[in-house]
Amino acid sequence: MSDPNPYADDSYKWGPPQPPGNPPTMPDGQGYGYPAPGAAPAYGYPQPLPDSAAQPGPGYGYPGPGQPTQPGFNLPVQHGGTGGVPMLSFGDITVMNDGIVTPSGTMPLKGAVWTATDMSRTEEKIPTVGIVLAIVFALFCLIGLLFLLMKEKRTTGFIQVTVTSAGRHHSTMIPATGPETFQMVMSQVNTARSMSA
Secondary structure, eight states, rough: OSSSOOOTTTTOOSSOOOOOOOOOOTTTSSSSSSSOOOOOOOOTOOOOOTTTOOOOOOTTTTTTOOOOOOOSSSSSSOOOSSOOOOOETTTTTEESEEEETTTTTESTTTTEEEEEEEEEEEEEEHHHHHHHHHHHHHHGGGGGGGGGOOOOOEEEEEEEEEEEEEEEEEEEEEOOOSTHHHHHHHHHHHHHHHHOO
16 A cells, blocks of 8 residues: 555556547537537526627626615615505505505505404413423322413414405415414504505
8 A cells, every 4th residue: 555546547457458538529529518619608608798798787686887775785776666665564565655565566555445354373281391290290299280280372373464455455364473463463454544544
């Protein structure tokens, strides 16, 4: 083991003698996966700029020169169909000071009808820790049965918020994180109702 890598010279040493080989090539002389020398790049390779382009522009998603950006972010300011200011947000519904923006389009704020439906539920059960502690301490004394009084509340489900305005309808689902979620959503819906009047 005097040589650290006996195959460092990259020569073939075992088996029948092999003729010297070349890398696989295409019929036109192009190497596999690479453009032919002097040929235009193929699909997937950077394309040359057209003659009409003076310089490359910004990449996709970056603002061009002269585009306004928001402070703290290097993103262009997007102006929606309404020129308003965002006041409230329910999932994917945004209430502006003069309209309602949804993924299906913009609706007028005046005359909008808002509905909120509580589709959540709160379950109460004895946690696993309480059951294990009750069994362990029940062997020593009957006080261990007090651990069965431990209760755990868990809220699951959604609050559905629906808006209808100018013949258009949109609804969104807001996840319920606790029993107080419906009251918080209802206070926002009541604010939106007063703005719609």
